[in-house]
Amino acid sequence: MSQSEIGAVNRQFEEAARKGDLDRLASLYTPDAMAVPPDSRVVKGRENIKQMWAGIAQQIGLKDVRLNTLDLQVAGDMAYEVGEADLTIATGKAALNFVVVWKKTDGQWRLHRDIWNTKAA
Amino acid sequence: MSQSEIGAVNRQFEEAARKGDLDRLASLYTPDAMAVPPDSRVVKGRENIKQMWAGIAQQIGLKDVRLNTLDLQVAGDMAYEVGEADLTIATGKAALNFVVVWKKTDGQWRLHRDIWNTKAA
Numbered sequence: 001m002s003q004s005e006i007g008a009v010n011r012q013f014e015e016a017a018r019k020g021d022l023d024r025l026a027s028l029y030t031p032d033a034m035a036v037p038p039d040s041r042v043v044k045g046r047e048n049i050k051q052m053w054a055g056i057a058q059q060i061g062l063k064d065v066r067l068n069t070l071d072l073q074v075a076g077d078m079a080y081e082v083g084e085a086d087l088t089i090a091t092g093k094a095a096l097n098f099v100v101v102w103k104k105t106d107g108q109w110r111l112h113r114d115i116w117n118t119k120a121a
Numbered sequence: 122m123s124q125s126e127i128g129a130v131n132r133q134f135e136e137a138a139r140k141g142d143l144d145r146l147a148s149l150y151t152p153d154a155m156a157v158p159p160d161s162r163v164v165k166g167r168e169n170i171k172q173m174w175a176g177i178a179q180q181i182g183l184k185d186v187r188l189n190t191l192d193l194q195v196a197g198d199m200a201y202e203v204g205e206a207d208l209t210i211a212t213g214k215a216a217l218n219f220v221v222v223w224k225k226t227d228g229q230w231r232l233h234r235d236i237w238n239t240k241a242a
Contacts, residue, residue, distance in 0.1 A: 034192065034203050036218045038159070038238035042191060042203060070163060071155065075199045080222045080234055082155050082163060097157045099220055099236040101201045113201055115220040117159035117238040 002074040006081065006102055006109050010067045013111075017065040020057060026050035029111045030103050036115035061090025067098075077104040078112075084119060095119040123195040127202065127223055127230050131188045134232075138186040141178060147171035150232045151224050157236035182211025188219075198225040199233075205240060216240040 009028055016025040026046045029035070035043045035052060043052045056062065064087065071082040079102040087094040101113035130149055137146040147167045150156070156164045156173060164173045177183065185208065192203040200223040208215040222234035 036203065036220060036238065038218075040218075040241050042218060076197060078196045078199060078201070080199075080201065082157065082234060082236075097159075097161075097163060097236065099157060099222070099234055101220070101222065113203060113220055115203075115218065115236050115238065117157065117236065120161050 002079060002104070002109065003072055006072060006074075006079060007069065009102075009109050009111075010069065014065050014067060017053075017057070017062060020062075022050050022054050022057075025053055029114070030105060033110070033112050033114065036113075038117055060087070060094070062087065063090075064088035078102065079104075079109070085116065123200060123225070123230065124193055127193060127195075127200060128190065130223075130230050130232075131190065135186050135188060138174075138178070138183060141183075143171050143175050143178075146174055150235070151226060154231070154233050154235065157234075159238055181208070181215070183208065184211075185209035199223065200225075200230070206237065 013028055026049055029046050029049050031046055033049060035049045037052060043049055066086040067083055069081055069083045073080055081100045083098050085096040085098055096116045097119045098116035100111050102109050103112035134149055147170055150167055150170050152167055154170060156170045158173060164170055187207040188204055190202055190204045194201055202221045204219050206217040206219055217237045218240045219237035221232050223230050224233035
């Protein structure tokens with residue numbers, strides 16, 4: 001059940017990214033989330049994560065995101081996921097690896113730690 | 122207590138990396154660990170992770186690693202860490218961000234998921 005709930009949040013993430021709905025995207029993170037983009041320092045908290053996504057989306061011309069879960073394990077109100085992301089951007093396609101630590105708070109699974117890097121071609 | 126135990130494993134990781142002791146380095150991971158280096162696909166299992174580290178160490182001329190924990194939260198027999206790594210390599214210095222999901226099995230904390238990317242200068 002938790003696995004399908006987390007999958008549903010990933011679908012919301014994709015939709016928010018596709019629509020450029022940064023408020024919704026940020027709301028999928030915990031208030032005290034940390035995001036770790038490449039070539040950056042750690043980004044802390046929803047508002048900063050929202051600004052981060054705004055910057056990234058503009059920089060790369062983000063059009064579409066598809067998240068593919070390779071491994072997802074749930075332990076109580078925490079879960080950790082290893083996956084791949086296929087992005088459609090201004091210059092074509094890009095592929096990423098990611099690890100997300102999920103946290104369930106108030107009955108809702110949210111991204112709590114989010115880090116990614118480039119995937120091999 | 123778990124926090125200091127995990128810190129102790131990070132010190133073992135540094136020492137194994139410094140000495141080029143790949144068997145010991147690999148033994149700090151769970152048998153079913155996954156490592157996610159940049160520009161790669163997901164690397165699964167101790168033996169493959171050992172080969173991965175052998176390749177990376179040779180490629181960059183790894184001399185020293187210092188791990189700096191920014192955030193570490195323990196939940197039962199799982200923990201997740203956000204940190205930075207300062208590397209001494211053939212060409213000088215390099216800095217990384219990382220997220221590690223830790224798992225305690227048989228009374229021992231081990232790296233279970235390990236992903237990193239380059240840090241801002």
